[in-house]
Amino acid sequence: MVMLHMHTDVGAGSRRPSEPEIWAALSEVPDPEMPIVNLVELGIVRAAAWEGDVLAVTITPTFAACPAYEVIGSSIRQRLQAAGVPQVEVRVQHSPAWTTEWMTEAARSKLQAAGLAPPPRHQGDLIQVLMEPVACPRCGSHNTTLQNNFGTTPCRMIYTCVDCKEPFEMFKPL
C-alpha cells in the first residue's frame, strides 16, 4: 500500500490553535435551544483531536432525535474556523450514550437561574429519581406536580408549582 503524505502549506505567521484555545473556543458555542449554556458544559463534546490538518470534533447528541444537532455541527465549524482551525470535521457518536450526569454544575446553575429546573442527579437510577419531588426553580417549593412527561423540546418535561402557581419545565434526567 502506498501512503500518500499531503503537505499543506500553512501561511507564514499562522499557527495551529493550542488545545486550551480549541476548548475555549468550543466553550463559546451556545446550545441552540438553550443558549444560556454552552456545548462543553452541557457535556456533548466528547473529543477534539488533530488528524493531519483536520480537527475532528466528536459530539454525542443529548436525545437520539434531537433536531438541533445539525445546527450544533455548523456552529462548531464556524467558531473553530474563526479561531484559526483550517478544517473542521464534526462527527456524531451515539455511544456511550449521553447522560445528564455529564452536565456540569455551572450549566445546572445557569438553567436554574433561567427558570428551567436542572436534571436531578440519578447515578443511573432514573425510575427512582423520577419519584422524588422536584423543586420549583422560582420559589424553591417542593410542592409541585407533574403536568406532562413531554415538553417544548425532547429534553424537557412540564411541572406546575402548587405554591406559586407557575408552570415550569425541567430538563429530563437521562
Next chain:
Amino acid sequence: MERARQYALSGYLIALADDELILGHRDSEWTGHAPILEEDIAFANLALDEIGHAKLWYELGADLLGQDKTTYPDRLVYFREPAQFRNMQLVELPKGDWAFSTLRQYLFDAFEALRLEALSQSSYTPLAEIAARIRTEELYHLRHSQAWVPRLGLGTEESHARMQAALDALWPYAQGLAAPLPGEQDLHAAGIVPSSAALFERWSGEVSQFLVEAGLQVELRSPLADMHRSSHSEHLPALIHDLQSVARLDPEAIW
C-alpha cells in the same frame, strides 16, 4: 461478524426501524389534533422520538450492509415500495380515536421496554449500546401511556367504552408481537437478539394484568391469520404514499 450474519442482522434492524418509523408517522398525525394541548405536545414528542430511534436502527443496518449511513436510511424510507416495508400491522393501523392511539402506544411501549432490555445485553456491542440509549428515552413513553390507560379505562362511561373498543380492535394485531423478526432464529441462537416469543409470554402476562386492573376486559381472541411482517393491511400504501410524496417529487433534491 461473518457476512451472512451481518446481512441477517441488518434485515432484523430494518424491520425494527420500520416499526418505529410507521408508529412515529401515526403519532405525528395527532399534531394539531389531540384532544388537549398537553397531549398534542406529548404525541408530537413521541413521533419525533420514534422517528429518531428508527434513524439509529437504519444507520446501524446500513453499517452492517457496508452502505453509507448518511444516505441509505433516506433511500429505505422514501424509495421503497409499501410491500418492502417490514413493520408489523399493529403500527400501521389508522390512528383512530385518541383512546385507540394511546392504547396502541401502551401495548407497543410495554413490549419495546422488554425487547430493549434484552437488546441492551446483546453480544453485539454496537447494538447493545444503541439499545441502551433508546431504552432510557422510551422510559418516558411508557410512563406516559401507562398513566393514561387506567385513567381512561376507569374514567367515565364514555372513556371506558372507547378504551374497551380500542382493546377489542387492537388485541388480535398485538398478537403479532410474538412473531419472529427477519433472521431472528439464527441471531437469537448467536446471543445477538432475544426470542420474540419468549418476550411475548412475559409481555402478555404483565399487560393483561395491567389492563384488567384498568377495568378492561381482555378476551382471548384468535390472532390474525397472517402475522408475517411481509403482509400488510390496506392502510399501509396510503401511509407510505403520504410519507414519500414530497421526496419522490424530486429524488435528487438536497435538504
